[in-house]
Amino acid sequence: MEALDPASLALWIGALAAASAVAGFAAGLLGVGGGIITVPVMFQMFTFMGLPPSLAMQMAVGTSLMTIIPTGFMSARSHSKRGAVDWKLIRSWGPLAFAGVLVAVVIARHVDGKVLSGVFAVIALIVALDMFLRRNGGQVTDGFPNAVVKHVIGFFIGGFSTLMGIGGGTLSVPILTAVGYQIRNAVGTASALGPIIAIPGAIGFVVNGLDVAGRPPFSIGYVNLVAFALLLPAGLLLPSVGARVAHMIPQRSLKLLFAAFLFVTAVRMGWGIVFGK
Template sequence: MELFSTHDPAWLAGLAAALGLTGLVAGIMAGLLGVGGGIVIVPVLYHMFTLLGLDEAVRMHLAVGTSLATIIPTSLRSARAHYARGGLDPDLLRSLAPSVFAGAVLGGLGGSLVDGAVLGAIFGIVALLVAVNMALPSQRSALAASLPAGPARGLIGAVIGGLSTLMGIGGGTLSVPVLSLFNYPIHRAVGTASALGLIISVPGTAGFVWSGLGVAGRLPGSIGYVNLIGFALIVPLTLLAAPIGARIAHSVNPARLRQAFALFLAVTSVRMLLDVLY
């Protein structure tokens, strides 16, 4: 635990409190927007690891892997809450699940082959593009009346699963705007995305655990690229807050929900890109 011993106990206590607050915000966002909380957790963990002086070579990988692990219980809790309120589409979930899972497996295994700066750039660029799309009026952003079937739907699912795993997010960041592009109701998209988060996070976490085994420079208390200390501090409040976000989602105007989604994505993506570039 040499990395922790170089810091003042009060500073470390503040760090723990910040991680707990991150879990609270991430839980609300998971229930509200179906994003699994990763859009909040990844940049916060990245900056926390920077403050701790963690090796730059493993910093982003550890943030992504830990975020994916926290999404497992959060997505399960959020999906149950949305299903209870009729906001989850089982048929759509079944049609997307196989390809999303396959993409997540490839993303998890391929994460070890990608440089940390590249992971940060992927996070920032994709999130910023999604933010711009979600900020547009819904009638302008629709590409078709419904989601395509067959191989095209499979390709969409695989891209969502793969990119979401590399970004350390639960799938809603990509699946919600994609479903919106095909004229799918936002509340049903959010509810279904929360379940996709579970399908993405399980194989994604396993891949980052496997690829990070034995790698030097990781934070103490880590299994592969998943830090158990960060997981333990974030998850309890995330689970507590996820149902609150789900309740809010069903009482908010859809247009306002899109605006909130776009705002959070824009802020986090710009911050990440600035860190990668400078």
């Protein structure tokens, strides 16, 4: 890894601080845990430091999951105060999401970081297009078809969210709106799922990276403590602001904002995979 000159180091710090502010606000506004912003930003910053893309993506995902733990708790707390969290569903999904995380951690240990980038880009693009195209609030069915489907979805959300380094909102928000949840309640419930995914996911990425050479200084496994410290302040302060805004703007506008956000991120990540290093 290359040492950064003072100007480059200042740019690195500034970019992560800005990403933290946007991610913290988005965590409360969209229920996404902030990872969908911080992962691509950290990926670019780690490659800028001279890390190979594969290692950079592993570091970005691991650090993002660690950051989502406090951010998710703050966001869930804000939404819960407004009665927007379905705690019954969280209790049902929690064990299955946890199991999905464990499987994903094992998979992540044996795949190239570029695979994680591809998973991130493809799933984000599919979700964005789905939310753009579905009309009338996006409802497809009235509730989950049955308990088996509900549990499988919880497992799927936990696994793929871990591989993407996100808190689960990217997947659970459109799924919940499809089965009849109002967008605000979907966002609130998604925010409560974030820590359930992020805690075991972050621990797994710490363990997976302990014996890996070439990591940045002040890293524990695939979690970089400097990036975590830079991302944390705004991630703790701004989710409550985003949650307040989520309960003030029209639901259709919130849905389209979420979709546009995902689309831009997916295209940017996909472009990097095809035309990047």
